[in-house]
Every structure is written in structure tokens, then in C-alpha cells.
Amino acid sequence: MLYIKCPYCGLRAQKEFSYGGDATVKRPNINEEVSSEDWDNFVYMRKSPRGKHIELWQHIAGCRQWIKVQRDTATHEIFQTAKVTEEIR
Amino acid sequence: MSQSFRLNKEGLINRNKKISFTFNGKKLFGYEGDTIASALIANGIHLVGRSFKYHRPRGFFGAGVEEPNAKLQVEFNGHSEPNVNATEMELVEGLSATSQNCWPSVNFDIGAINNFLKMFFPAGFYYKTFMWPKSFWYKIYEPFIRKAAGLGVASIEKDKERYEHKFEYCDLLVTGSGPSGLASAYAAAKNGAKVILAEDKPRFGGTLLTDDVSIDNLSGKDWAEKIITELKSMPNVTVKNRSQVFGYYDHNMLVMFERVSDHLEKKSKFTPRQRLWYIRAKETILSTGSIERPIVFGNNDTPGIFLSAAAKEYMKVYGVLVGKKPLIFTNNDSAYETALEFKKNNVEPIILDTREEHSSELIDEAKSKGIDIRFSHGVIVANGYKKVKSAKIGKLNKDKNSFEKIETIECDCICVSGFWTPSVHLASQSGNKLKYEEKIDAFIPDKKKQHETSVGAANGSFTLEESLKHGFENGSNLSAKITETKTEITIPNVNEKKYGAHDKFWCMPLPKNENPKRFVDFQNDVSVSDIEIALREGYRSIEHVKRYTTLGMATDQGRTSNLNGLQLVSNVENKIVPEVGHTTFRPPFTPITIGTIVGREVGMEYMPTRKTPMHEWHEKNNAVFVDAGAWKRPRYYKLGSETLFEASKREAKNVRENVGICDVTTLGKIDIKGPDAAEFLNRVYTNAWMKLPVGKARYGLMLREDGIVMDDGTTTRISENHYHMTTTTAQAANVLSHLEYYLQIVWPELNVNVVSTTEQWAGAAIAGPKSRDMLSKLYPDLDVSNDALPFMGYKEAEFFGVPSRIFRISFSGELAYEINVKSDHGMFMWEKMMEVGKDFGNQPYGTEALSTLRIEMGHVAGPELDGRTIPSDVSLNGLVSKKKDFIGKNSLGREAFNVESRQKIVGLIPIDRKSSIPEGSHIVQDQNAKLPNPKLGHVSSSCWSVENNNPFSLAIMKDGKNMIGKKFFAVSPLKNKSIEVEVISSHYVDPEGKRVRS
């Protein structure tokens, strides 16, 4: 079971979180034209990297904040966690 | 039977407490502190089971977790448990053990014929033989395998025992209380670290209990006792015996299995039987020790053949002799300690040492005690079927592959030692890639992936001095990093015997024309020839050899067979062991009970039960409940001997004719506040929200980004910047996370807050033509006329003195209202409604009537919004704004969403107006068509229309709107039904929606 450091609450067990997918995907702006290709890329296309990956988790059984987690998908090592408004290098 | 193999004095058992038990029906005695194994051996019983494949007689081989054979069916404390390791289970009064995998009895087992047919059971036998013909599988092969295979019998009784889970955090977890574990725990404890020390066995000390050593002038056992006593007195230390750390998971999460009360005769009601510990450790010391490995020889599975260290443990811990005429067969010095122990107890052993004549401290001591030592010797084959009677031994030539001399000598047990294998399971589970250490011919931990450090024998250090030193150093350094305190500890003086080098010798050769079975894996009956066959047939990867031969795949996970298997493969393949590699170690290290994994999450505690504030009233009034997620909702209220069908029809009819009330508390409720709330809703929902006035509700539809309908519900503008959203019961949690996602990540610039208020409000729907009359009685001071409170209107008013919210919304399609009060007032509201409603023919209605009402109105719900439908599929395209952007809008233009033939919602009625259409039925053109019969759609929801008094269903059907008026078949192979149906509009009742506005 992973041990995830919520930037608001501290280290908590994976049980308290829910996984939310790739954090590097950016939704096209609302009320702006978007090409079908860009839209399809946003909705459907995801990379499944082996190694470092920045993903979203929500602390559903805690502060309910969505957070960023940089994790190795092969070893599960977590390098960094951050608020969604912060950048992960 | 008397305990004729019990020594007079030796051992750590309590001779003052006799314990009676039975084995295969025979009444026997042992002492408190015995295991089933030690008590049986004391009684001279060695034959305890039959082997898995060949049903060969099997006895004990080890004295603990390494035991591959002695798995028994054990009844105690009122339950029966299969596959209990006889070498681990402690004796309790009244325990009854029986042999497994034998019929009719362990002494005469019909399955043993497999032993004589063994040429037909080589490696891969099951794979090769049972492949074809295919039709034989079900009738012949599978029943045969099922009967022949398998170990014990699982109980079909409900497990009455209590199991617990515990979550714990510590600075240092130490797994194993041998010398290195004790030293680590002690050093860390002295540094002020929070320490957990786990020991699998009932007694602490590991090899200190059996080795002839001294530490600071104390015997090993006394030193262990001193350290444990001190650790137990420290508030920062938790010391646990009978506790096996069996799994090493991500981020230093280790899982431990504690046998809390299996060894107790009486226990209090709330004492759990076993406990599962989830331990998050900052650092872990793996002091799991090592397991002796056997040397492979002919018939090496005969009862009476033991690991040499096990024989020593039986003497020193249990005061039991495994035999009175022992043969010690070894390639190293450690077995000499076993020989010396026999000698001490006046038993004359003979040592067969595969090494050439040489000298070492232990050899010299054995010589001086007059023990018969035969160098360059080994056991070729053990004789005796149910117990060792003699052994054919051979003097090896220099090539160690042929014999100078062969003779047969009498013996009643053989104690074998092929050197030691570090227990690296936990290290390997943690992600540590192991490395091969040639000095000890075994794998030891290499670079760590997690915070683990192996010490002592688990790390390949086989001397006490080194183990203690590593233990103290690592315990101290690892904990000092955490506590930032370092207490100096003097490493104690040690007195131990020096071992000479071991012989790299694993498998006795066979003389010409002799071909006895030589087992590598006892539990799965894998022999040398099986591995040779696998290699001959082209299996190269050790993982493939493992699966083909089943080597190391039994419950003992190859603890005694692993390295010998690897040595064999490397010999045949002419490779060195590290090139062959090792198979993966997986948790659990030892079998654990399902009860422990489940813990307290059984029955009522399986998941939380959510009850509405009116639950007790429903219960008192004969409600039959249905699960809606964790919620309990009344499905119908049973009057007299009514069936579900009759009751729901009555309740629905009453809503159409008079008025009914329904508990709608379970609907998801989300409070939305902030100056940008309207803009947010406008983006979340497909329809327009900017102009909704205060005091009005609106039905809304929300999509996922891929255009699929996510949920629907009404949202009401309570005040300028305050909205009350409702969601379906099922989607409440998902919708909240969805809203939070957009507010926190996508549009953080919007000034809006959302919070779930589902449990803050109790809700009741009042529906039916008489609902306004009833409402006016509930709110005598309020104008509830159609003008003052129109459809989709909202008002706040006092409900007999308590604040309430009135929404004029309808799910039933009738004139209807929903009243919300604070949860604490829910019961009050409900009872008042029942009291006031009497004059209007009010009756409560459950979810079944609610479904009927919405289905015949053509209102969609979960079965239609099933994660595959877009708004136009379910006739909700009127709610999709063309003017504004919203979540999922861009996806609605996709080609597949706009083809003519796309499935659309329709209504279905049976041609005979009588036959109910099962939900899930497929719609086909021709009920007799050849399979696969093209499917045109499926029935999503069915009811008995109370308005028209015949069955009615909603269906999602290809090109649905153009099918109206046509006839098809609804077929349900599950219910063996085929019903001719006509397609009609999905709005069966009041298609213009006049009633809700009346």
C-alpha cells in the first residue's frame, strides 16, 4: 500500500486517496474553438509510461483536495507531491 | 501409548502440565509447550500423511516453518482447519488431528498405487495427458484430478471466531528474534526508537535456544531471556511472539500475522483468534535467519528422515528424540552439533561426512567423544516404507560420482544437512534483487529498493559473533538517524565453536541399475528425474521449469527445495547457479487464514449501513428494504400477505389516484455557494443556467468529457449566490469529486465552493393529484396555489415549527413536491405527513412503485443512463444548449454519435398485454433465427403500468424512433422467455406533461 504525502494533511495511507489519472493533460479552454484532433487528444489519448509519471490523486477520505503525485509506475516510488497549482519539475 | 521417545530432563516444555489429544482417533499425551509434531514424535509416531502425487508415506522433516510434509486436518476450539503445519501448531487440550490426502487411512492408502505407476506421472504429466480429447476433461480428467489432488478439507461451517486488523507505525520493525534480531532491537530501543520485534515462534531467541554458545558468560538462551525481559519493560518497544511478518509491500508497509489465542485453552469472548497487523515502518531489520537445506538421496522422503537442525531442536526445545539409532548425513560441520547432542543424551550416532578426512573444532570434539565418523561417505538410499529401517551407504571415490564401497547399515532415523540457505523472502519481496554468494552457495540480499537491512544468517553471516555485531551496529545506526540519539553499546563477548568449510555437494549419485526416487520438492513430489525431463524437453528458464514440474509451487514455497533445484538445473545445463537465477518470492511467506485477511469485515460489518432518519418508521411499518449502495431504502410496504408485485402496484396506483409519500433522503445533495456559482453550473450542465431566478429549480443534465451522460437531477437557486444541487443516489460521490476536479484543477479562477449535504437533509416526496390539498394542510399559513408555487418553484417555510424547504419537483410525473428538513427533524416530518395525509388517502410508497411511476412516464434513470448513452439517445437533446459551451460538448459532434442507426430510447408493450418483459431481454427480429441472432437493442427497465393495467418497458433500440409501431421479440434466454412486443413511444402516460404543471 502506497504512502502518499498530501500537501495539506501530511503522509497518509493509500486507502484515503482515489486515483485521478494523468496530471499533465490540460483541458482545452472553455468557450474557445478547439480542433477535433486537440479535443480527441485531450479526451482519449494517454501515455502509459514506465517510470516517472505525474498523476492526480484526490484525498477523498481527508481534505478532499486534488493533488499531484510524481510516481514511478514500475517501482511505485513517489518522488514528490504538490498542490495542483504548483509545478513538479 | 507412552512417550517412549521423550528424554527425562531436556527441553523447555512444561512437564507439570500434561495435555491429551488425539491423532487419527488414537488418544495420546504431550506436554504444555509441545507442538503437535513434537508430541507425536515423543509417542514414536512418524507416519503422518501421504504425499501429494504418489501418496507415499510421509513423516516430519523439519521443526518449524520449513516443514514440507506434516500438514494435518486439526479440530480444536470447535472448528476444523485444514493444512495445519504440525511443526508449528501448539498442543492444546482436546485437540484432534487427522492425516490428509489419504483414503481409507494413512496406513493403507489406495492412492499409493500411484507410487507403483510412477512412470506414468513424470513432470508435465497433467499437462500432457489431460489435454485431449477435450470432451474427456469435464467427465473424467477433472473429477479424477480433484479427487486425487488437494490437501485438507475446508470447513463449510460458518467461522465463529473473531479476527482483527491493526494498523501500526514504528521507527524500526525487526523480523525475527534470533541473535541478530535481538541485538538490532536492543540497540534501536536504547536510542529511543519506537521498535516492534516480531517472532514467529512461541519462544524468543531463535538459534540461541538450540546452539551451544555463550554470550557474556550467559548461555544463549539465558542471554536471549535477559534481553527480551529488558525490551518488554521499555515503553517504546512492542515485543510479539507467535507473529509472522509474511509480506513486504510498497513504501515499507509490512504485514504480520499474529496467532493470538490458538494456543489457549480458554479465552475471553472478545479475544480474537488471529490478528493481522499492517505495519508502516520507517526502517526494517530482516533478521529472518536461515533454513537448513537437505542433501538429495534415494527415498529421501521416508518417514524418519529429518533436517539435522530439526533433530537438534526436538531434543533441546522439546526433550524428544527423533530416533535412537541415528545416522547423521552431512556436508558441513553444523550437523556435528546434532551428533554431539545425541551423544550427550546417551544415543550413539554415526556421522557420514561427504568431505574427505580433515580436522576442525567440532570434528575433533566428536572424535574425542568417540563418535563413529565416516568421511567421504553418504546415504545412497533409505530403506523402509513407512519408517526408515536401514540405509544403503556408500564410500565415495574422489570424483564423488562413483563408489569405492557400498554397504547397508541399520538406523531408525537419518539427520541430513546440506548447509544453510538464508531466508531472503522478505528482502526479495521488497524489491531487492538478490545476489549469489559463492562462499555459502546461496542467494543473499543485494542493493535495497526500500528501507530494509538484512542482518545475521538472513544476510549470509553464519557466526554468532558476526550476527551480533551486525545486529547491534545496524540497529543503532538506523535508529540514530531517526531519533538523533546514539547510546553507546559494548558488543558482548561471545563463545562459539568454529566451523570448517562445507562441501559443495548436493545430490548423491546412484549406483548402476538402481533408480529410487530422489525428491527435491517433498510437498509437490518433484524428483530429480522430473527436473531432468523438463530440461530434456527444452524448458530452460527456471520460471518455466518451476511451472512445468511444480517445483517450489506448494504452500512451503520451496523453502527446502529451492536451491537444490537450482543446483540440479545448473549441473545439467552446465551453468553456474547465478546464471540460472531464482524464481520470484511472493507473499505470503507462510499460509495465513482467510479469516485473518477478512478481519472484522463480515456480516453486518462487511460495509457500513446508511439509514435515513425515517428508517425506524419504515421498519415498524413492514417495509421490505433494498440496498442502494450502502443505503437501505424501503422497496415496498407489505400489507398482509401481499407480494412485491401486488404491493408496488397498490402503492403506485394510489399515487396516480390520491397521494403518496416517499423517503427520498438518499438522493445526493450538494450545496454550492459563491459569486461564480451560476457560471460554474452553466459549464457543468448541458442546459442554460445563467438566467435561473432565485426561488426556482431546474432539471439539469451533466455529461462526461466524452459526451456520455453522467448524471441528472434538479438544482435550485436558494439565493443570489447559493444553489442546492441534487444527484442520483448512486452517483452522489462521483458527482462531488467531478465538481471538485473542475473547481480545483480546470477552473480555479471560479469563486465557488461545493460541499456534500446529503446527510444534513431528510427528504420526503409528496406525489399525486391530492398532493396540493395535503400540502396546504401541512403549511396552513402558506399560499401553495399553482400561481404562488408553480412547477419548479421553491419556497422556504416552517413545517409545524421547524424550518423546511419546499421544492415543486416531480419524478413520478404527478403533481408533486419534495420537502426537506434538517435530518434531526426527519422522523417528525414523516410522522406529521402520515397523520395529516390520512384525510387524503395518503400511503407511503417504496422504490418499486417509484420505478413504476417513472418508467411509465418515460423518465430515464440509472438503467438508461448506463454510461453508454448520450442525451439524444434518451430523448433529452432538448436540454442540450447550442449556444454555450459545457463539459463534454465538443464530443457530441462525433460521427458515431450522429448516425441514423444509433440506439434510441423507446417504449415496449407485449402484444398479449399480459406477459411481463424481463429486464435485460434482447430485442430481435426473428426469435427463431440462427445464432448469433442480430441484436437490435435491449430492455432497460420494466414495470406493470398501473395507468394502463398492462406491462410496459423502456428499451434502448437501434434506430428506435423509426421503429414505432413495428413488432419484434424480446428474448431472455436467462429466463427462457420470448415475448412478442410492439414498439411505442417511451412516454406512455401523460406525454404532454400536464399533470406536473396542474
Ligand SMILES: [Zn+2]
Ligand atoms: Zn489532504
